Amino acid sequence: MNTQDLTAIKQQCEQTRKAAKAIALANPTQKNAILFSMVKALIENKATILAANERDVEQAEKDGLSAAMIDRLTINLTGIEQMQKALAEVAELPDPLSEVLPMTKRPNGIKVRKKRIPLGVILMIYESRPNVTVEAAALALKSGNGIILRGGKEAFHSNQAIATCWQKALTDNGFHPAGITVLASTDRQLMNELLKLDELIDVVIPRGGEGLIRHVVANSHIPVIKHYKGVCHLYVDESADLPLALDLLINGKTQRPGVCNALEGLIVHQHIASAFLPEAASALQAKGVKLYGCSKTRQLLPEIEAADGDLFAKEFLALEISIVTVDSFDEAVEFIDQYGSGHTEVIATQSQDNAERFINEVDASVVMVNASSRFSDGGELGLGAEIGISTSKIHAYGPMGLESLTSQKFVVEGEGQIR
């Protein structure tokens, strides 16, 4: 990367910042009009998008990318329809900036209220999935923000084809195309420079592997909203309804094992271990799940492999699960504290006391009682759509909807009061 590139990228960010000001002041109808223009642009340009995607997929195959990565990269006609559907769904959501917040009058007569505002400019850093180029931009736009999208080089042509559609959707509605900027460069050194532009960019949201996210955190001067991984557990309490617990276990582990809200660990209270574990193991194995267990667990399930600390902390994203048997409720909470990732933790229990203790004592962005970890998702929790998940507590914790792309400013109205 040379100085010229850096100057060019700064200018692009400045343009996005300027364009974002117009988006921030756009009314809900104007913003939805852009979303519907984008639906139209996707339909009109689907052949171009599919051809661009084909180029990316061919290159990815040549480069020997994993089948899973190629799967996430590939767009077909159904994929384009899903993008259109996502746009329509975002358009239907209530406008987050229209919320009226309460006003208070201070003893000196000044009126104080808060007003919801966009964050400004969002930098999204992601890998593979070109649908992010549609969906993240739609959420940014709906919440009044500008967005800079920095996708992976494996999706370069697909992302550029989608960018052309966004540019048309914006200009057709009288907005500057820089409001949604898809970067042409996927250079990593350039990304590092971008991460220092905290006067131009308000927040960075990285989505991808833990390595990418840690790199962003270590190099960014801009606030980062992130989640490293989802190591979610089901704790089967001694008072659990065992058939219910088994349902949660099978659903959490096997319904879609490759996602972050899938279960990666099972914690069993020793008093119900012999009643629960053999049946649970058979049911998991019947679904093709490989089990690892602590020494106590292996007394009941001698045929399974031994689990150590590294496995307890591992996000398998596959049909594998680690099992630990604990002496007490307290030990279960401590285990989650040590190995959980702050994503989602579930208890199966019939004890109101233990349910309440679990809700209060377990440190995770989503704590659940007698429900599947798979509900830990913006759509399922009623947020409408999800820009990502935060496992740190600053700004947002857990699945993030439109509101997490906003902030609040104070508005003070007086009649000349002084201090």
Place this chain on the structure above:
Amino acid sequence: MNTQDLTAIKQQCEQTRKAAKAIALANPTQKNAILFSMVKALIENKATILAANERDVEQAEKDGLSAAMIDRLTINLTGIEQMQKALAEVAELPDPLSEVLPMTKRPNGIKVRKKRIPLGVILMIYESRPNVTVEAAALALKSGNGIILRGGKEAFHSNQAIATCWQKALTDNGFHPAGITVLASTDRQLMNELLKLDELIDVVIPRGGEGLIRHVVANSHIPVIKHYKGVCHLYVDESADLPLALDLLINGKTQRPGVCNALEGLIVHQHIASAFLPEAASALQAKGVKLYGCSKTRQLLPEIEAADGDLFAKEFLALEISIVTVDSFDEAVEFIDQYGSGHTEVIATQSQDNAERFINEVDASVVMVNASSRFSDGGELGLGAEIGISTSKIHAYGPMGLESLTSQKFVVEGEGQIR
């Protein structure tokens, strides 16, 4: 700094993290009991604190620190009483974790609500003022957090004397003293290592000069809540009530010029410039304020010094002000956009339209209509107490009260629902 120091500091952070879990689960009465024990400890140990402070002040004088710095460092009997008062005021505030948030039932029957939780462990990095060691810790405690306080070396003995009081207050109430940890080391390299411990610390709040804050932002892997500086403006609109505008100007600039919500700039609409500026200049000069102006301003006030771009962006924190005359409302907003710091911006206007446009279009954490910038303060806005001010939009924007030291987790309760 050697490996041994780093290991020791990590262990300290781990202890604070553990101690913070007990504070997070403490009820409001328990937390207030610690605050009142601290009031008692300050009274019992005031001679020790004053003697420790004397050592610091003597050293500061030897080291040639500025008078302003020594003033901020010095504690007298009144200062200790003010600390006691601050503790009692924090105790009186409503407990932020007691708030009950709304619950919704999803179509599948799961009940979803949010629950307010502490952030966990706060790292406070600050200079001079030893009262921060009392007040920041009180706010952290009240909101259920552990805190690590890293003060400046100039306040070392004062901070350690206050730390001893906190330790007594915590242990007297059955809490681990590590819940409020005042670091003994003020080594900068050690601070840089601390800033990488994002698994142990949830947020960093730096308070001090812009240099210190930029250093923290550039080196931290932990989220930072910060404000670089307060460059606040008063815009006198063409429709302003001029005597009212003059009150706001004099109050904002001169009532306490050394604080971040003091006015640093005056923006005047050209149509009222000749009616307003001469009188405003005389009133400011009568208070000893030095004026700088743009070329248009100097046509009316030829005797004042010329202002350039650097002066427009400067936080004087002194009896100095820069003045710009603008052609239009739009130019005023653009000027604020370019030179403001996102802190506080004020309009004096009698036009409802311009007031609304100012509220909507000006990007600042506090926007005010016809009120003094000096109200931009946690106490004045009704937040009760202030841990700091944020001029970036992530997590908190503007003066931060107890709520900004908390987050929210999702709580899901079901009866065995699966996906």
